[in-house]
Amino acid sequence: MAAHRPPPALAALIARPETGALIATGLVMAFFGLASQAFFTVAGAGVWLESASTYGIMAVAVALLMIGGEFDLSAGVMTGFTALTVGVLATHFGVDIRLAAGLALILALAVGALNGFLVIRTGLPSFIVTLATFFVLQGVDLAVTKLILGQVTVQGLSKVPNYDSIQPIFGSQLQLGQGHFYVSVLWWALCTVAAVWLLNHTRPGNWVYAVGGAPLAARQVGVPVRATKVVLFMGTALAGWLVGMISLFRTSTVQATTGVGQEFIYIICAVVGGCLLTGGFGSVVGASLGALIYGMTFQGITFAQWDTNWLMAFLGVMLLGAVFVNHWIRLRVAPT
Amino acid sequence: MSQSDVPIIAARQVSKAYAGAVALRDVSIEVWAGQVSCVLGDNGAGKSTLIKILAGVHRPTAGQLLLDGRPVDFDGPRAALEVGVATVYQDLAMVPLMPVWRNFFLGRELTVGRGPARRLNRSGMRAIVRQQLSQIGIELRDVDQPIGTLSGGERQSVAIARAIHFGARALILDEPTAALGVKQSEVVLKYIRRARDEGLGVVFITHNPNHAYPVGDHFLVLNHGQAQGYYAKAELSLPDLAAMMAGDPVDLS
Ligand SMILES: Nc1ncnc2c1ncn2[C@@H]1O[C@H](COP(=O)(O)OP(=O)(O)OP(=O)(O)O)[C@@H](O)[C@H]1O
Ligand SMILES: [Mg+2]
Numbered sequence: 112m113a114a115h116r117p118p119p120a121l122a123a124l125i126a127r128p129e130t131g132a133l134i135a136t137g138l139v140m141a142f143f144g145l146a147s148q149a150f151f152t153v154a155g156a157g158v159w160l161e162s163a164s165t166y167g168i169m170a171v172a173v174a175l176l177m178i179g180g181e182f183d184l185s186a187g188v189m190t191g192f193t194a195l196t197v198g199v200l201a202t203h204f205g206v207d208i209r210l211a212a213g214l215a216l217i218l219a220l221a222v223g224a225l226n227g228f229l230v231i232r233t234g235l236p237s238f239i240v241t242l243a244t245f246f247v248l249q250g251v252d253l254a255v256t257k258l259i260l261g262q263v264t265v266q267g268l269s270k271v272p273n274y275d276s277i278q279p280i281f282g283s284q285l286q287l288g289q290g291h292f293y294v295s296v297l298w299w300a301l302c303t304v305a306a307v308w309l310l311n312h313t314r315p316g317n318w319v320y321a322v323g324g325a326p327l328a329a330r331q332v333g334v335p336v337r338a339t340k341v342v343l344f345m346g347t348a349l350a351g352w353l354v355g356m357i358s359l360f361r362t363s364t365v366q367a368t369t370g371v372g373q374e375f376i377y378i379i380c381a382v383v384g385g386c387l388l389t390g391g392f393g394s395v396v397g398a399s400l401g402a403l404i405y406g407m408t409f410q411g412i413t414f415a416q417w418d419t420n421w422l423m424a425f426l427g428v429m430l431l432g433a434v435f436v437n438h439w440i441r442l443r444v445a446p447t
Numbered sequence: 448m449s450q451s452d453v454p455i456i457a458a459r460q461v462s463k464a465y466a467g468a469v470a471l472r473d474v475s476i477e478v479w480a481g482q483v484s485c486v487l488g489d490n491g492a493g494k495s496t497l498i499k500i501l502a503g504v505h506r507p508t509a510g511q512l513l514l515d516g517r518p519v520d521f522d523g524p525r526a527a528l529e530v531g532v533a534t535v536y537q538d539l540a541m542v543p544l545m546p547v548w549r550n551f552f553l554g555r556e557l558t559v560g561r562g563p564a565r566r567l568n569r570s571g572m573r574a575i576v577r578q579q580l581s582q583i584g585i586e587l588r589d590v591d592q593p594i595g596t597l598s599g600g601e602r603q604s605v606a607i608a609r610a611i612h613f614g615a616r617a618l619i620l621d622e623p624t625a626a627l628g629v630k631q632s633e634v635v636l637k638y639i640r641r642a643r644d645e646g647l648g649v650v651f652i653t654h655n656p657n658h659a660y661p662v663g664d665h666f667l668v669l670n671h672g673q674a675q676g677y678y679a680k681a682e683l684s685l686p687d688l689a690a691m692m693a694g695d696p697v698d699l700s
Contacts, residue, residue, distance in 0.1 A: 124594055312566040314556045321553055322540035331540040332554035333525035392544045421538065443596040444544055 116400070121443050124436070128385030129397030131436050135383065135401050136407075143411030148406075153290035163406025164295040165190075165354045168398050169373070170380035171306045172350035174398035177381050179343045180323030180390030181230060181237040181286075184374045185222070185244035189351030191369030192208070192248045193219050194359040195256055198265030201274075208273050216352050222248070223348025227341030237344075249371055250300025258368040263367040268359070281353075282360030295357045299399070302350065306395040315339065379426055380405055383433045387441055389422050404429070451514035454479050454618045455648040456501060461510030463496050471495045471672045473510070477665070478617045478648040483639060485659040486652045487692055488669035494513050494652045495537060497669070498619045501650065502534040503527035525554075533607040533615035537622050542594025547587060548576045551595045557664055579608045583638065600631030607638050612648070619650040620641050624658050636662055656688040668692070 124130055149155040169186055175184055193215040199209035226244055230237045231280040256263055269275065285292045318339045321329035330336050351370075358367050382388065383404060384397025405426070412419055454477035463471040471493040478484055478501075486494050486506050491520030500512070512519050514530060515626045521527045524534070533538075541550050550570075553601055557568040557575075576590045587597075594602060603623050610618050620639065624632040639662050653659050659666065666683070668675040670693050675691065683691075683699060690697050 122592070124588075126591060258645045270572050306564075312569070314558060314567065315554060317549055317556050317567065320545050320549065324544045325538075325540075328538060328540040328542055329553065331502075331524050331534070331536055333528060334554045335522075387544075390541060411525075439542070 121440065124347055124385075124440055125274060126441075127442065128392060128394040129400055129432065130385075132384045132394075132400035132404065134395045139404050139407050143407060144152060144416065146413035147411060150411055155290075155414060157287075157292050159298045159406045159410040161291070161406075163294045163403045164293065164299040165357055166373075166380055166405050167299040167402035168295075168302045168348050168354050168357075168374060168375040169304045169347075170398040170402040172347040172382070172386060174375040174381040174395050175306055175310060175319060175388050175395055176347050177289035177378070177388070177390060178323045178345045178393040179319045179340060180326065181340060181343065182241060182378065183226065183347040184238065185226065185240040185248055186241075186347045186351050186377055187370040187373035188245050188248045188252065189222065189370065189376075190355040190358060191219070191252055191365065191371065192222075192353030193352040194365040195265065195367060197356070198268055198365050199256065199259055199358055202265055202267050203259055203270045205271075207275050208268075208271050212277060212356060216349075216354070219352040219355075220345050221347040222416050223345035226348070230344070231340055233338045234402035240438045245374065249368075253367045258289075259267055262289055263377070263406065263414075265365050269363040274363075278360045278363075280360075281356040282363075283419060293357075293361065295361070297355065297360050298353060299402075302353075303395060303399045310395055315342075317345065320391055322377045322390075345387065349392055376405060376426070379430050382437065383429050385437065387437050388434070390436070392437075392440070450482050454513070455515065455594070456519075457513040457516075458497070458501060458507070459511045459513060460502055461497070461507040461512070463493075463500060463505055464508050469672055471500075471507075474667070474669065474672075474674045475677065476501075476644070476650070476667050478619075478650055479664070480616070480648050481643055481646050482664040483643050483651050484663050484665045484667065485648040485663035486650060486667045486669060487654070487656065487659055487688070488675075489654070491671075492669040493672040494669055495621055496651060498534060498621055498652060498673075501527070501617075501619055504530060504534075512692075519587060528613070531611035531614055531616035533613065533617070534619040535603070535610055535621065535623060538600055540604045541594050541602060541606065542552075544593050546591045547580075547594050547597070547605065548573045548590045551576045551579075551605065552611075555613060574660070575612070579612050580605065583608050584634075598631070599626045600634055603627070603631075603635050604638060607642065611642060611645070616649060617648040617650070619652075621652045622654070623651070624653060624655065654692075656685060656692050660685040660688055 143150045173183060173186055196215040196218060197211045201208040226241055229240045283294045285330040310319060318334045321334050322336045324338045326336050380401030381398040383401035384394055387395030408424055408425055412422055450556045457477040459475050460473045462473055474497055476484060486497060488494050500507050503524045503526050552572050558565050559568045560566055573590050574691050580587055585601055585604060623635050636658060639649055639651055664680055668690060687697050
């Protein structure tokens with residue numbers, strides 16, 4: 112029996128789902144490098160890297176979840192939810208800020224686990240289940256913050272005891288020449304490396320591909336499908352907490368609406384990075400590149416002094432292009 | 448430890464109802480080492496349901512499973528796998544977008560290192576897959592290609608190779624030849640014979656008496672969830688079996 116070979120272009124995309132994102136990264140870089148003097152300066156790089164970093168952390172976790180066959184629409188609002196939890200506990204209830212951060216982490220993981228349990232128990236699409244979580248958290252963020260603080264912004268956080276002991280972990284920066292490089296860029300790199308390790312070099316990583324690509328088949332060969340999915344939902348919640356802490360300690364304030372609307376940007380980053388909407392296929396590095404493209408475009412448009420509304424139009428075009436390529440892969444490899 | 452005086456695995460009078468609808472009623476089957484038991488029947492006759500009970504996917508609503516003559520209760524497919532009852536499902540239990548080697552070892556991945564450094568033995572797994580496949584005559588240039596890009600016969604063969612590699616004593620094949628052409632079916636029938644000759648007990652499910660008769664030792668014919676008969680090869684001819692499948696009256700006197 113002669114083995115069938117996919118055509119070379121398809122084979123390349125299958126072996127490296129991030130190929131498309133890599134090409135796009137180069138193009139976007141070149142484009143804004145030409146369009147704006149500031150883009151390729153040290154100061155400019157610091158700005159767009161910082162911008163990309165928090166999206167990158169989220170996109171990596173969201174990509175793992177999408178490869179595992181699920182979505183998390185509550186991922187954006189989770190960043191605000193965790194930051195508000197810390198802000199309210201520390202400024203209003205006098206809870207030690209380090210303890211508050213720990214409590215917020217536990218709370219986030221619990222919400223993530225709840226998302227996971229609801230999805231596997233009900234068998235409903237995670238799109239719907241996490242949409243509900245999204246609305247609940249959004250409502251809680253606004254209502255509880257207003258109820259307790261009487262306003263929708265946390266203030267005076269930098270004056271609470273022990274603030275300086277925890278702030279550098281999430282919000283410190285390094286000055287190199289004219290450029291400011293935030294520690295969040297380091298967190299982003301760490302998350303990407305950890306996720307690549309997990310996905311491609313460990314047994315649970317193998318299960319992530321399987322539960323997204325064919326959950327029944329995975330179960331039949333003994334893969335713990337449900338546990339894998341729950342842990343993936345906890346992963347996006349964990350990332351939401353990390354990004355919540357980063358934005359809280361960079362600015363020492365947080366709004367009750369923080370994170371709302373960002374969830375789709377994470378999904379777009381993951382899709383641009385090669386993740387299939389149907390699960391089972393994608394790349395963590397690709398999702399990271401997707402976030403880099405987003406950060407570069409977001410800041411590049413500002414540097415070039417264009418109307419920032421072009422960003423959304425650009426995102427839409429990227430998404431459509433990526434979805435076409437991904438769909439083409441899927442049809443060739445797994446027709447049905 | 449020779450246990451060839453008892454079947455490796457047997458179902459006694461098992462029944463299964465899905466949400467009230469009875470899919471299987473009082474059916475028995477035995478799987479003997481070095482023999483092939485064929486299960487035949489029309490669409491919806493309950494063939495897949497029967498073997499899912501043997502494989503630990505479903506618990507029978509009534510009846511009993513015997514492993515080496517002793518009652519056994521599988522609480523999942525993993526439990527059946529652990530005692531050497533391996534199943535190649537109609538859908539092959541494969542993830543089309545995953546590379547061949549990842550599919551081959553799915554759920555039983557090889558690792559090296561300990562603790563947080565414990566990682567997949569990627570080169571080891573690739574080498575084993577390449578070697579196992581070339582043994583059965585499949586030469587893949589790239590075990591990293593998605594298994595969905597292989598032909599149906601190749602996928603079927605990979606699935607059988609996987610079951611044998613992981614130490615199956617009983618091999619259950621759900622319609623392995625259903626989607627295949629004449630040549631590819633022959634290849635799969637060859638592996639069934641080879642597995643039998645290596646001493647495995649094989650359950651071979653098919654619609655096709657022409658595939659079943661040449662390799663089978665026993666034949667269970669299912670009809671609307673009930674056993675229409677359980678025959679040794681000596682008791683019936685290929686035309687008898689074909690007639691039975693067609694629903695014609697058969698006189699076996
Ligand atoms: N998970 C399930 N839930 C409900 N009903 C089911 C389920 N699986 C099978 N059935 C029903 O049980 C009956 C037997 O199905 P089964 O899959 O065992 O048949 P089969 O002999 O394997 O058929 P085929 O040749 O089409 O594969 C059918 O009526 C089918 O609709
Ligand atoms: Mg069937």
